[in-house]
Amino acid sequence: MSSFNPQFDLQSYGIDGDNIVAEAQQICSKFDETDRKEKNPFPVEAFPVAVQQIIRATNESLNFPVDFAGAAVLYSVSLAIGNTHRVEVMKGWLESALLYITLVGRPGTNKSHPLSWYIQPIFAKDKASYKQFEQEWKEYQRVVGLSKQERKEQGVMEDPAKPVWRKFIVSDFTLEGLTELKRHNKRGIGVFVDELATWTKNFNRYTKGSEQEFWLSNWSSKPIVVDRKTGEPTFISQPFIPVTGTIQNALLEEMAKDNRSQNGFIDRILFAMPSELKKDYWSETELPEEYNQNWDIIVSNLLDLRLTMDDTDTPVSTILQFTPEAKAALKEWQMRNTDLCNNASNEAVAGIYSKLEIYAVRLSLILQLLHWATGESDKQAVETKAVNGAILLIEYFRKTALCAHATVSNDNPLDKLPTDQQRLYDALPAAFTTATGVQIAERCGVPERTFKRLLNDKELFEKPRRGEYEKRL
Structure with missing residues (x-):
C-alpha cells in the first residue's frame, strides 16, 4: 500500500455553543424573509485528516463546495471498494459500500467539476484499460x-x-x-450521469417500470435477472452499481415522478445540498500538486484491494465485523433513529429514516476502508471512529433528504408559519434545550407559549430526549 505525508492540519467546522443566544439575536436582527438561510454544514470532520485537507484545499483553490467535494469522495471510495469488502451487521445481514448520491444546486454552482476531479484516478484506470482493449480488439479482428x-x-x-x-x-x-x-466486471461498475434527471426520465424508454425495478433491486443488492428477446439472459448474483450525478433544485420534481417519491426510490438517494450556495468568483490560488498526488495514492490503494471469485464465478467479498465498541455506538444511534421512524409525521419521512439506517452501515464500511487507505487504521474490523463519522454524515443527509422531500412534495412546513416564527426557526441552532429556545424566542419577539406549541410540530423538530430538540430542516 502506498503512503503519503499530509502537509498541514485544519480545524473542523463548528459552532461556539457559549454564544448561541447572542448569535441568534444577531440573526434575528438581520433576517430577510426572501433570503432565509438554513444551516447544515457538511461534516468534513467525518473523514480521515488527510482527506479533510484535500477537501479544504480543493474548496480554496478550485472553488469546490465542501458538500460536493465530500459527496464526490464518498462516491469515488464506494466505487473503488466495489465487491471486495462487505460488512456484517448480524448473522445473515451483510451490507456493501454501494451508494446512490446526487449533488443538488442551481446552474453555475460548480456541481460537475468536483465529481470529475475526485473520480479522475478511476477514469485514469479506464483510460489505461481501454488502450489494452484496443490492442486486443485489433488482434481479435485480425484473427477472425x-x-x-x-x-x-x-x-x-x-x-x-x-x-x-x-x-x-x-x-x-x-x-x-x-x-x-x-x-464482465464482477468487482462493480459505476454510473456517472451529469444530469440525473435524464437518468430517471429514461426509466420507461422500453418497458414500463422494468428499469426502475432494476435500480431498486440493485440498491438492495438483490440478484438481478435480465431476460432478452434476442441473445442469452443475464444473471447477476451480486450486483454492485453505485450511481452519482448532478441535478438542479428545480428538477428534483422530475426525479420524483412516476410514483418514485412513494415507492421508496427517492429514499435510496443521498442528497448533497449546500446551504447558502452561490456562484463564486474565480480563485487565484493554485492547488498544490501534493493534493493531486495524495488523492491518487488513496484511490489507488483502494483499487488495489483484491477480489477473489468462487468456482461459480461469483465475487467472494472479504467480510468485516464491527468491533464491540463500534457495534454499541451504531446500536445506540439505531435506537434513536428507530424512535424517529416511529414518531415520524408521515410515511414518507419514516421511509427516509428507514433507508438512512442502511446507509449508516454502508458509510461505516466506506470510512473504515478510507481510514485504511490513508494509513490511519487497518482493515481488520469496522472501528468506532468510522461509525461515529458515518453518524455525522447521516445526520447531514437526514436534513438534506427532508429538504428534498419538501421540494418534491411542494409542502415545506416552514412556508406555513408566520414571518416571526420563520425568523425564530432560522435563528435556532441545529440542537438546543427548551431553556435556550425560550431565550431565542424572546429575542425574536415570539411569546414563550407560542414557541412551546411550535416545538410540538414533528415536521419541524425532533425530540431525542426530554427538554432537548433538534431541527429537521
Whole structure:
C-alpha cells in the first residue's frame, strides 16, 4: 500500500455553543424573509485528516463546495471498494459500500467539476484499460478475418474469445448494455450521469417500470435477472452499481415522478445540498500538486484491494465485523433513529429514516476502508471512529433528504408559519434545550407559549430526549 505525508492540519467546522443566544439575536436582527438561510454544514470532520485537507484545499483553490467535494469522495471510495469488502451487521445481514448520491444546486454552482476531479484516478484506470482493449480488439479482428488457409498456416484452429473492456465507469448506456458490462466486471461498475434527471426520465424508454425495478433491486443488492428477446439472459448474483450525478433544485420534481417519491426510490438517494450556495468568483490560488498526488495514492490503494471469485464465478467479498465498541455506538444511534421512524409525521419521512439506517452501515464500511487507505487504521474490523463519522454524515443527509422531500412534495412546513416564527426557526441552532429556545424566542419577539406549541410540530423538530430538540430542516 502506498503512503503519503499530509502537509498541514485544519480545524473542523463548528459552532461556539457559549454564544448561541447572542448569535441568534444577531440573526434575528438581520433576517430577510426572501433570503432565509438554513444551516447544515457538511461534516468534513467525518473523514480521515488527510482527506479533510484535500477537501479544504480543493474548496480554496478550485472553488469546490465542501458538500460536493465530500459527496464526490464518498462516491469515488464506494466505487473503488466495489465487491471486495462487505460488512456484517448480524448473522445473515451483510451490507456493501454501494451508494446512490446526487449533488443538488442551481446552474453555475460548480456541481460537475468536483465529481470529475475526485473520480479522475478511476477514469485514469479506464483510460489505461481501454488502450489494452484496443490492442486486443485489433488482434481479435485480425484473427477472425483470416481465411482457412491462413489459419492453418498460423496454427489458429479456433475462433479467439471476444475481448471485453473491463472498466469502472459508464455515463451513456442502456440497461441491456449495462448488465452486459456488469457481467464482465464482477468487482462493480459505476454510473456517472451529469444530469440525473435524464437518468430517471429514461426509466420507461422500453418497458414500463422494468428499469426502475432494476435500480431498486440493485440498491438492495438483490440478484438481478435480465431476460432478452434476442441473445442469452443475464444473471447477476451480486450486483454492485453505485450511481452519482448532478441535478438542479428545480428538477428534483422530475426525479420524483412516476410514483418514485412513494415507492421508496427517492429514499435510496443521498442528497448533497449546500446551504447558502452561490456562484463564486474565480480563485487565484493554485492547488498544490501534493493534493493531486495524495488523492491518487488513496484511490489507488483502494483499487488495489483484491477480489477473489468462487468456482461459480461469483465475487467472494472479504467480510468485516464491527468491533464491540463500534457495534454499541451504531446500536445506540439505531435506537434513536428507530424512535424517529416511529414518531415520524408521515410515511414518507419514516421511509427516509428507514433507508438512512442502511446507509449508516454502508458509510461505516466506506470510512473504515478510507481510514485504511490513508494509513490511519487497518482493515481488520469496522472501528468506532468510522461509525461515529458515518453518524455525522447521516445526520447531514437526514436534513438534506427532508429538504428534498419538501421540494418534491411542494409542502415545506416552514412556508406555513408566520414571518416571526420563520425568523425564530432560522435563528435556532441545529440542537438546543427548551431553556435556550425560550431565550431565542424572546429575542425574536415570539411569546414563550407560542414557541412551546411550535416545538410540538414533528415536521419541524425532533425530540431525542426530554427538554432537548433538534431541527429537521
